Structure formats: structure tokens, C-alpha cells
Amino acid sequence: MKETELLTPEFLKKLKLLQIMSKKVAWGTQKGEHTSSQKGRSLEFSDFRNYVRGDDIRYIDWNIYGRLEKLFLKLFVEELDLIVYLLIDTSASMSLGGEEKLHYAKKIAACISFIALSHFDRVSIAAMDEGISLYQPPLRGTNQIFQCFRFLSGLRPRGKTSLGASLLSFGRKKLRPGLVVVLSDFLQEGEFFEGLSFLLYEKYSLFLIQVLDPLEKNPVIEGDLKLVDIETESAREVTVSERLLAAYRRNFQRHTEKIEQYCARHGAGFLQTTTDTPFEEIVLKYLRMGRLLA
Secondary structure (H helix, E strand, C coil), X not given: CCHHHCCCHHHHHHHCCCCECCCCCCCCCCEEEXXXXXXECCCEEEEEEECCCCCCHHHECHHHHHHHCCCXXXXXXXXXXXXXXXXXXXXXXXXXXXXXXXXXXXXXXXXXXXXXXXXXXXXXXXEXXXXXXXXXXXXXXXXXXXXXXXXXXXXXXXXXXXXXXXXHHHHCCCCXXXXXEEEECCCCCCCHHHHHHHHHHCCCEEEEEEEECHHHHCCCCCEEEEEECCCCCCEEEEEECHHHHHHHHHHHHHHHHHHHHHHHHHCCEEEEEEXXXXXXXXXXXXXXXXXXXX
């Protein structure tokens, strides 16, 4: 995936108007464009506290001392950088569709990377199949966007999915908390919830982006068919009737509702999209509606 396939000058201008939003994150130590709940030494005043021995006397408020004859220290809101971790499902199931689901996910990841790096945040990328197969440590600065593109361009769909094991493996790295964006089809029976909960326990914020082929969401096949699992290559002969399709749609809806309910319960973001949805619409409209971008 070359950068010229995505970042046309017109699209680049639109992306520069956006920035990453995140709740309940632990911020970094470098100056960035996010307001932290930590108290630091930026220009925006936050509060006072009593002076204690060893505090920097430069931040004593002498006006208050003149009135009350007590020493108070000025506290300020620090603006610090955020780490955005992009965890991308690269299992074989992400190769389905006229436009590969993985390619669509990589384009979303490239945009998020550009937006984050443009605002002095850090970006890290990991590929997931049966575990974390590839990992790009955090990068910072607009000049690093090409390294992000190179890493993304090297991702290929392969192997089986073990989304839960991958999320647990990432959480065990004990990296600095930040915003984790998971891009996957999430077409597993709930085993990934344990991994998501572990990341929440480790103080990460979560945003899930489910990328699907339109036929996965609403299949229109019928008749006697041989269905082959793209990851395990196991096959099963079935007769697809309208009754069977209706049952599939009900199960699919229940699966989606479980993910939505989990995210709502834990303050995580969730967006479901299909690869026939115009890509620019996803980035500039739906990710803003989902409050990943502002």
C-alpha cells in the first residue's frame, strides 16, 4: 500500500483538521496537544496546594502569601502526548471480499496514524493472527508517517485467528497505557472479550472497528453449496434456504449486540463498517460520530 494510494493532497488537508479523542487514558511525558489530568507546568492554571519543603519556589503564589501569610503552590494542567496502539487482525479471514478487508483496515489505520503523528502523539502498530506476529514500537513526529506506511504495506492475511490470545499477548507487554484501536472482523464466538477486559484492567482505552464484507453481514447465497473455512480449510456441505439465512442473520445480530453491549458497559468505542462503505465517509463522518476523531 503506497502512501499515494491514500493521501491525495485534498484528503491530506481534510485529515489535518482532525485529531484523536480519548477518555481515561494515561498520558505520556512529552509535550503534545492533549490535556492531561496530571498536574504539570504548562501555562494553563489548574489549582493550588499547600507548599511543602522541596517544592520549586518559582511556583509559589506570592500574592496569596501577601494576603494570607501562607505558602501555596500554583498547579497547572500539562498538555502531553498520547500513544495510539493500532492492533490489526491479519488472519486469513481478513482476505475476503472484492476489496480485501485487511486492505480496508490498513487504510483506516494509515489515516489514524497520520492524524495522531500530525498532533505530536505516538503511534504503534501490531499485527494479530494466532498471537502478535509483528510489532512496530511507538513512533513520534510527522516524518515517521512513512515508516507507518511501510509497516502497514508489509501486512498480509495469513493463518488462523486467535483474537483473544493476541489481545492478551499485547496486554502482557506491559507497555505505557494509551488508546488501543482494534481493527478486525470480530467473527469469533466471544473469546476475545477476555482479552479486551485484560486491556481495560491494564488501563488502556479501547475503540473497536469491525470491518466486514457486505456478504458476511447480509448473505444472499442459496441452494446446495460446499462451504470452506478459509482459515482451517475444513469443508461442510449445506443446503442454504431462506430459513437458514434468516437464522444466520439473527445470530449475526446477536453477536453484534454482544459487542455493542460490552463496549457500552466498559466505556469503549465501537464502529461496524463494510468494505462497500465509501472510505472517506468512514474516516471523516463515522469515526467522528463514534468520537474517535474530532
